[in-house]
Amino acid sequence: xxxxxxxxxxxxxxxxxxxxxxxxxxxxxxxxxxxxxxxxxxxxxxxxxxxxxxxxxxxxxxxxxxxxxxxxxxxxxxxxxxxxxxxxxxxxxxxxxxxxxxxxxxxxxxxxxxxxxxxxxxxxxxxxxxxxxxxxxxxxxxxxxxxxxxxxxxxxxxxxxxxxxxxxxxxxxxxxxxxxxxxxxxxxxxxxxxxxxxxxxxxxxxxxxxxxxxxxxxxxxxxxxxxxxxxxxxxxxxxxxxxxxxxxxxxxxxxxxxxxxxxxxxxxxxxxxxxxxxxxxxxxxxxxxxxxxxxxxxxxxxxxxxxxxxxxxxxxxxxxxxxxxxxxxxxxxxxxxxxxxxxxxxxxxxxxxxxxxxxxxxxxxxxxxxxxxxxxxxxxxxxxxxxxxxxxxxxxxxxxxxxxxxxxxxxxxxxxxxxxxxxxxxxxxxxxxxxxxxxxxxxxxxxxxxxxxxxxxxxxxxxxxxxxxxxxxxxxxxxxxxxxxxxxxxxxxxxxxxxxxxxxxxxx
Numbered sequence: 001x002x003x004x005x006x007x008x009x010x011x012x013x014x015x016x017x018x019x020x021x022x023x024x025x026x027x028x029x030x031x032x033x034x035x036x037x038x039x040x041x042x043x044x045x046x047x048x049x050x051x052x053x054x055x056x057x058x059x060x061x062x063x064x065x066x067x068x069x070x071x072x073x074x075x076x077x078x079x080x081x082x083x084x085x086x087x088x089x090x091x092x093x094x095x096x097x098x099x100x101x102x103x104x105x106x107x108x109x110x111x112x113x114x115x116x117x118x119x120x121x122x123x124x125x126x127x128x129x130x131x132x133x134x135x136x137x138x139x140x141x142x143x144x145x146x147x148x149x150x151x152x153x154x155x156x157x158x159x160x161x162x163x164x165x166x167x168x169x170x171x172x173x174x175x176x177x178x179x180x181x182x183x184x185x186x187x188x189x190x191x192x193x194x195x196x197x198x199x200x201x202x203x204x205x206x207x208x209x210x211x212x213x214x215x216x217x218x219x220x221x222x223x224x225x226x227x228x229x230x231x232x233x234x235x236x237x238x239x240x241x242x243x244x245x246x247x248x249x250x251x252x253x254x255x256x257x258x259x260x261x262x263x264x265x266x267x268x269x270x271x272x273x274x275x276x277x278x279x280x281x282x283x284x285x286x287x288x289x290x291x292x293x294x295x296x297x298x299x300x301x302x303x304x305x306x307x308x309x310x311x312x313x314x315x316x317x318x319x320x321x322x323x324x325x326x327x328x329x330x331x332x333x334x335x336x337x338x339x340x341x342x343x344x345x346x347x348x349x350x351x352x353x354x355x356x357x358x359x360x361x362x363x364x365x366x367x368x369x370x371x372x373x374x375x376x377x378x379x380x381x382x383x384x385x386x387x388x389x390x391x392x393x394x395x396x397x398x399x400x401x402x403x404x405x406x407x408x409x410x411x412x413x414x415x416x417x418x419x420x421x422x423x424x425x426x427x428x429x430x431x432x433x434x435x436x437x438x439x440x441x442x443x444x445x446x447x448x449x450x451x452x453x454x455x456x457x458x459x460x461x462x463x464x465x466x467x468x469x470x471x472x473x474x475x476x477x478x479x480x481x482x483x484x485x486x487x488x489x490x491x492x493x494x495x496x497x498x499x500x501x502x503x504x505x506x507x508x
Contacts, residue, residue: 001112002356004348005102006120006150007095007133009071009177009203011313012037012051013342014102015349016110023157023346028052029108037105040068041097043083048502050101062235070094072177072200074136075128093495095136101504103142116145118352120344123149123173123180124198124375126426126434127465134464139496145355147462150175151182152193152372153347154311158338159186160350167306168194168298170331172291173344174320175312177203181291183298183305190369195297195399197290197375197428202283204245204314210279211241211271215260219267233263244269248276249317277319284323292328297399302330311340373399374459376426380408381433395457398428405458409472414449418442422455424467424482439482441469453478 003026006013013036014026028034028051037051042064049057057064067081073091081089103114119133130147137144148156151171158169165188173180180198184191215237219227227233237260244256248271255272295302308331310321316337325332339346351370378396396406412420419442427433441453456468469478 001106001110001114002116002145002349002352003102003106003114004118004120004148004153004345004350004352005099006153006345006348007071007098008039009069009175009205010039011176012039012098012102013345014106015342015345016106017349017353023342023349025342025345026102026105026109029105037098037102039071039098040066041070041094042066043081043089043097043502045083045085046501046503048097048100048504050097050504058235062232063230067094069177069205074132075126075130087498089498090491090495092132092136092492093139093499095133096139096495096499097502097504099136099142100140100499100502103140104504114142116143116352116356118145118148118348118355120150120153120348121147122178122198122200123151123182123196124178124200124428125149125463126376127436127463128434130462130464134462135492135495138492139499145352147464148348148351148370149180149182149193149196149372150344151180151196151311152184152191152370153345153351154338154343155182155184155186155309155347156191156350156370157343157347158307158309158336159191161338164307168300168304169307169309170291170295170305171309171311172287172315172324173311174287174314175203176314177205179203179287179290181287181294183294183300191371192369193372194300195294196373197294197297199286199290202286203312206283207245207280207314207317208238208241210283211244211276212237214271214275214279215241215244215269218269219260219262219265222267223265227262227265230263236260236262240269244271245276245317248273251318273319280317280319281323284320285327288324288327291324302328305331305334307336308334309336309338309343311343313341316340372402372461372463374402374404375399375463376428376434378457378459378465379425379427380410381423381425381435392425392427392430392433396459400459402459402463403461405456407454407456409452409454412444412449412451412453416444416447416449416451418444418447420444420453424457424465436465437482439467439469439480441478441480444478445471445474 003016015023018024025035040054042049042054070091079088151173155169167186169184171182179202182196183194257270260269377394377398379392379394422439424436425433454470454472458466469480
């Protein structure tokens, strides 16, 4: 069985192609009517509760210890959760539990084993974040055919569903926790990514928090006292804020006026649609800045865009579309929706079948080629010995076609001790530089100064960075280590052991 997985900030989904070669969602193993897995977990001993079962548990016990929004921490080497047995869980192992649950759902649905999967990721995911997803899959022995960026998957589903050719598609993907923008060019059955950009800290979560802020202010104004939060109150506020957001997004609804229970306090809340829209305008403005930058990076004009595809649950808030039309009028008549909540996972399922080579006669036409681009500038960061300033030597610029391999020669400094230390960084803009880690090369064949070391840096098709170091005099590969502290084989083995002993208990 070949599947696609949308590993989301707030919801995760699995999909496959059915006997009619159409993408379908994989239902929860314990309730066939549940097609979405909330990306929330509760870990109790060797039992891991994932998804809808945790939401039911929270209704009974709002103080229950849960893990959510783990996707935002992938690649950060962050201790995310400590369970009752004192075991520490990192974002990769939490993600692995969600993947494990979806893999199990798929195998129950098809009565067959998963032979390969494509996992979706935000377009702007860094090398460390992409490798974290691959590590999570490896922890459950999930065969990964490839990674696909969420906007690319959505565009692929749109293009194939509409038999669209010769179009420039601009994807606006606003999900629960991240925002992506990608420009793709379609030609016959081929997809070419021209540029991509995004934000790791903006999504529907911020919309909910904007409403929560309004409620918080109204509570303190009406009660005359500070609101002291507990686990129960936070859960009640989170659920109520999401309900208000959904209600204010319904046609014809101009305000919400209802009672809000927070712990033992009950207050009347009044929020107008205009107030909600004012609160989220700064967030949407940030996405439109990225959208315009993405068009420019593709060397296109707004009038060159044929389709603006809105994807992700948060893109369905009516004000998002209204604000796009008002801010970028040239795109107003080009906005399209195509299964905004499912498009990403449907595209992943299609791409998984494409990569598996198991296409069958009479099935939907698969793309013959998908070409991506680098999402980040890849650079060496060093200190200029004369000025003392930190400099960035860009080796591979962003938005270059992948796969791509570049060679660069560096020379050792005096008193190098037979080793070389190189710091690598990725960035879109220089005010947001992400350190990838340190490349340590050596021991070298000679301790002499100005000894040449050839560094080969490669972006794979999945935008994962591969590094090699050579002695150009002999042509031999040199010993090297690369990465961040704590992210080595010992860490991965320990986390895999935790994940594999966890039983996915998903009784709803």
